[in-house]
Amino acid sequence: MENRSPYIVNAPSVSIIMLKVLLALIPGIALYVLVFGLGVIINILLASLTVILTESVILALRKLPIKPFILDGSGLVTAWLLALSIPSIAPWWIIVLGTLLCIIFGKHLYGGLGYNLFNPAMVGYAILLISFPSIMTHWQIPTNLMTNHINWLDQISIIFNSNVFPKETLDAMSSATPLDYIKTQLTLHQPLNMIQQDKIFGFIGGRGLELINLGYLAGGLYLLKEKIISWHLPVAFLSTLFLTALIFHIAAPDTYASPLFHIMSGGSMLCAFFIITDPVSAPTTPKGKIYFAAGIALLVFIIRIFGGYPEGIAFAVLLFNICVPLIDSLTQPRVFGHK
Amino acid sequence: MQLKNIFKFNGGVHPDENKIISTRLPIAKLAIPKKLVLPLRQHVGHVAKVKVKPGDQVLKGQIIAEADGNISAAIHAPTSGKILKISEEVLPHPSGLPDFCIIIEPDFKDTWIEKKPIAWKKLDKTQLIEALSQSGIVGLGGAVFPSHMKLKTNQNQTINTLVINAAECEPFITCDDMLMRERADEIIQGSLIAQTILGAEKCVVGIEDNKIEAYEALKKAAQKTLVEIKVVPTLYPSGDAKRLIFLLMGIEVPKEKRSVDLGIQVFNVATVAAIYRYLEFGEPSISRIVTITGAVKTPQNYEVLFGTPLSELIKTAGGSLNKQKKFIMGGPMMGFDLPSIDVPVTKAMNCVIESSPELFPAPKPVMPCIRCARCADACPVNLQPQELYWFSKSSQLEKAREYNLFDCIECGCCTYVCPSNIPLVQFYRYAKSEIIAQDKSKEAANTARERNEFRLARIEREKKERAERHAQKALGAQDKHAEEEKKSTIAAAMERVKQNQQENIKN
Numbered sequence: 001m002e003n004r005s006p007y008i009v010n011a012p013s014v015s016i017i018m019l020k021v022l023l024a025l026i027p028g029i030a031l032y033v034l035v036f037g038l039g040v041i042i043n044i045l046l047a048s049l050t051v052i053l054t055e056s057v058i059l060a061l062r063k064l065p066i067k068p069f070i071l072d073g074s075g076l077v078t079a080w081l082l083a084l085s086i087p088s089i090a091p092w093w094i095i096v097l098g099t100l101l102c103i104i105f106g107k108h109l110y111g112g113l114g115y116n117l118f119n120p121a122m123v124g125y126a127i128l129l130i131s132f133p134s135i136m137t138h139w140q141i142p143t144n145l146m147t148n149h150i151n152w153l154d155q156i157s158i159i160f161n162s163n164v165f166p167k168e169t170l171d172a173m174s175s176a177t178p179l180d181y182i183k184t185q186l187t188l189h190q191p192l193n194m195i196q197q198d199k200i201f202g203f204i205g206g207r208g209l210e211l212i213n214l215g216y217l218a219g220g221l222y223l224l225k226e227k228i229i230s231w232h233l234p235v236a237f238l239s240t241l242f243l244t245a246l247i248f249h250i251a252a253p254d255t256y257a258s259p260l261f262h263i264m265s266g267g268s269m270l271c272a273f274f275i276i277t278d279p280v281s282a283p284t285t286p287k288g289k290i291y292f293a294a295g296i297a298l299l300v301f302i303i304r305i306f307g308g309y310p311e312g313i314a315f316a317v318l319l320f321n322i323c324v325p326l327i328d329s330l331t332q333p334r335v336f337g338h339k
Numbered sequence: 340m341q342l343k344n345i346f347k348f349n350g351g352v353h354p355d356e357n358k359i360i361s362t363r364l365p366i367a368k369l370a371i372p373k374k375l376v377l378p379l380r381q382h383v384g385h386v387a388k389v390k391v392k393p394g395d396q397v398l399k400g401q402i403i404a405e406a407d408g409n410i411s412a413a414i415h416a417p418t419s420g421k422i423l424k425i426s427e428e429v430l431p432h433p434s435g436l437p438d439f440c441i442i443i444e445p446d447f448k449d450t451w452i453e454k455k456p457i458a459w460k461k462l463d464k465t466q467l468i469e470a471l472s473q474s475g476i477v478g479l480g481g482a483v484f485p486s487h488m489k490l491k492t493n494q495n496q497t498i499n500t501l502v503i504n505a506a507e508c509e510p511f512i513t514c515d516d517m518l519m520r521e522r523a524d525e526i527i528q529g530s531l532i533a534q535t536i537l538g539a540e541k542c543v544v545g546i547e548d549n550k551i552e553a554y555e556a557l558k559k560a561a562q563k564t565l566v567e568i569k570v571v572p573t574l575y576p577s578g579d580a581k582r583l584i585f586l587l588m589g590i591e592v593p594k595e596k597r598s599v600d601l602g603i604q605v606f607n608v609a610t611v612a613a614i615y616r617y618l619e620f621g622e623p624s625i626s627r628i629v630t631i632t633g634a635v636k637t638p639q640n641y642e643v644l645f646g647t648p649l650s651e652l653i654k655t656a657g658g659s660l661n662k663q664k665k666f667i668m669g670g671p672m673m674g675f676d677l678p679s680i681d682v683p684v685t686k687a688m689n690c691v692i693e694s695s696p697e698l699f700p701a702p703k704p705v706m707p708c709i710r711c712a713r714c715a716d717a718c719p720v721n722l723q724p725q726e727l728y729w730f731s732k733s734s735q736l737e738k739a740r741e742y743n744l745f746d747c748i749e750c751g752c753c754t755y756v757c758p759s760n761i762p763l764v765q766f767y768r769y770a771k772s773e774i775i776a777q778d779k780s781k782e783a784a785n786t787a788r789e790r791n792e793f794r795l796a797r798i799e800r801e802k803k804e805r806a807e808r809h810a811q812k813a814l815g816a817q818d819k820h821a822e823e824e825k826k827s828t829i830a831a832a833m834e835r836v837k838q839n840q841q842e843n844i845k846n
Contacts, residue, residue, distance in 0.1 A: 003433045003675045003676075003765070003768065004675075004676070004702075004762065004765065005667075005669075005671065005672060005673050005674050005675060005751055005764065006671060006672040006673070006751030006754050006755050006764070007667065007671040007672075007674070007694070007698075007699040008354055008355075008510070008671045008672070008699060008755065009702075009703075009754065009755050009756075009757065009760065010352070010354060010755060010756065011713065011755070011756045011757055011758045011760075012758055013703070013706075013758055013760075014706050014709060014758050014759055016758075017709075017711070017758055068704060068706065072706060074709075112707070113706070113707050113709065114706075114707030114708050114709050114710070114759075115707065230712075230716075279709050279710045279711040279712065280709050280710050282710075284710050284712040284715060284723065284725055284726070285712075285715070285723065328726070332723065332742070333715075333721050333723070334721065335594070335720060335721050335722055335743050335746055336348065336349070336581070336585075336591055336719070336720045336721050336746070337581065337591045337592055337593045337594045337596075337720075337746070338593070338594050338743070338746075339593075
């Protein structure tokens with residue numbers, strides 16, 4: 001006779017966990033819409049649709065039950081994270097292609113939920129960034145900064161057909177991100193305080209972008225409260241990024257932006273609370289989580305400042321995903337009664 | 340109740356306690372049944388030796404099977420009656436395998452054998468242990484290790500602290516709780532006896548903070564003694580001996596060591612109460628308190644004679660006698676499905692829960708592990724259950740061992756918190772049994788190999804010896820020949836000399 005104790009369980013299902021992650025993204029998304037308009041919603045919808053269709057087909061091909069693996073919600077989390085990582089006015093096929101790459105190459109080729117070595121959203125993002133650098137670095141400027149105010153219908157038509165507007169209009173409504181802008185302007189020997197006078201800068205980070213980062217922070221705090229994520233990852237990531245930026249900023253304030261700018265710019269908060277916290281591709285030991293997140297933060301800073309790309313999160317995360325088995329094996333906690 | 344000077348261990352879980360339902364009524368005595376089935380193996384160690392034969396009349400408290408050696412425990416007749424037979428019966432054990440039992444038909448007179456209380460205050464340690472070796476008392480917390488053995492200490496062991504385990508951390512189980520409420524004096528007296536025998540300086544009772552009435556009762560009973568009653572948080576598995584020692588003293592019992600190596604001995608409350616009753620009143624171990632709870636009509640604690648068919652207890656508590664119904668022995672975290680309701684109540688049976696789909700829903704479909712490490716957070720041993728799962732599932736048994744699989748106490752906390760509904764503990768049980776089987780077969784193979792090598796060496800040696808003998812023989816034959824030659828030469832020479840002499844004489 002099989003001994004099947006314990007007879008009781010008390011755990012949120014994988015679906016509930018993923019649902020809470022999606023829920024935690026809502027404040028950030030709401031602020032995104034407030035600042036940049038509805039484009040991001042279109043991208044989220046497209047990504048969600050793509051993920052559901054693709055996963056259903058792949059699960060059917062793999063002869064796996066479709067319903068539980070669609071309802072686990074992990075695909076939707078990947079899709080939403082990718083949609084939030086790409087420029088909101090990118091053409092529709094960018095997000096569709098990106099999502100396909102995430103699900104096929106990031107997830108199912110490794111065996112599906114629980115088996116992926118790399119963060120699926122970052123796999124898709126990295127391939128897109130390398131393949132379509134121009135589209136992937138042209139971000140929309142906040143709607144209130146535009147000279148020709150465009151409405152949400154215009155945004156949708158741009159996503160589905162970029163030819164409806166003259167190229168000049170499109171150029172006028174997009175720009176490099178603040179991180180990117182600083183990098184290019186520094187090569188022109190502009191002092192940092194002058195560069196930051198540009199209209200795309202806000203109080204701390206990029207105008208509008210800093211607000212979205214705050215939204216992600218709020219969602220992240222909710223995930224911490226709900227015990228969906230552990231504090232090790234976001235705390236180690238943000239503090240390492242902050243301290244590294246602080247050291248550089250103190251050493252050369254004219255060249256290196258303030259630590260607050262770094263943690264409120266680009267995808268810092270999204271990375272801290274939503275990307276590196278993907279449990280499947282992160283270490284499981286408390287110490288391992290700290291090393292992993294700190295390493296990523298260091299690499300993010302290095303790529304931002306010295307690398308060829310404006311934002312380094314995807315590459316940093318993917319590189320450290322490779323190290324996870326090693327980090328885990330080197331950071332095994334002391335077992336009760338062992339020395 | 341205040342938590343003072345407590346050392347918290349990592350992890351642990353706090354499931355719904357479900358204890359109140361079985362503590363509303365006092366402990367009741369279950370009537371003598373028509374038949375008692377007493378397994379010869381109710382304890383850890385050697386099977387008891389049968390001292391009766393079918394047809395014998397026995398009295399209550401009479402030894403019907405005696406301890407076989409030191410690590411063994413006697414079985415006493417729980418009531419007076421006739422020995423019907425000795426046969427194989429199904430036992431309350433996860434294996435569901437039958438084992439030998441003595442069957443008694445009670446005469447319902449319940450006549451005691453002459454009780455021989457022991458003047459324990461006057462006897463020395465050795466005499467007391469000797470007396471207790473006849474008592475049939477084993478660890479009633481579930482470990483069923485013969486208690487007199489735990490009181491024995493050898494020269495290089497000194498016990499400085501006696502820990503009395505009153506944690507009772509598993510949900511549903513309340514037999515210790517009720518015993519403490521109603522018989523706190525016996526527990527404290529028993530603790531003092533055990534402390535004296537062990538020569539321990541200190542005696543600490545560890546009790547979870549959800550048992551207020553029991554705590555008050557113990558506190559009162561311990562008033563004029565030096566027994567310390569210490570409250571620990573209600574956090575499963577605080578009743579695990581190594582966890583309880585840590586909670587109370589901040590000492591981690593090292594791997595592969597026992598608490599006695601550190602001068603700490605642990606007894607369950609029911610066990611020390613039984614020790615007291617044996618010495619004070621001469622009553623051996625013939626009954627215990629059993630919680631019958633769950634889906635039965637009136638959950639309650641009963642004092643039940645060992646050997647009583649479980650069905651009697653279920654019937655009395657208004658439980659279902661439907662054969663399809665499942666009953667769990669022990670708690671919901673570490674218990675197991677009983678093979679039948681006809682099994683007897685044994686020394687290990689602390690609780691029986693009638694299962695129902697509402698109480699214990701069927702397990703949900705298993706999803707892949709998402710490495711969320713909730714299991715690691717819940718593990719009271721600080722293991723990495725998600726790694727152990729991975730190694731067990733892929734049969735990387737050496738890796739599993741390296742990641743300390745054998746430190747796992749199978750408490751079930753990991754499974755309890757798993758979002759993917761993975762029956763983790765079952766994987767560990769499987770991996771452990773596989774490793775043990777492999778080790779055994781490896782050992783057997785090693786022995787066989789050694790024997791074979793020995794045999795080959797022996798054959799080789801014998802061959803060599805034979806060859807040597809042959810050579811010796813051949814050499815011996817040669818020697819003989821040479822000697823004969825020598826002899827004949829000498830003889831010939833002598834002959835010549837003789838002849839010469841004779842010739843000389845003649846000349």
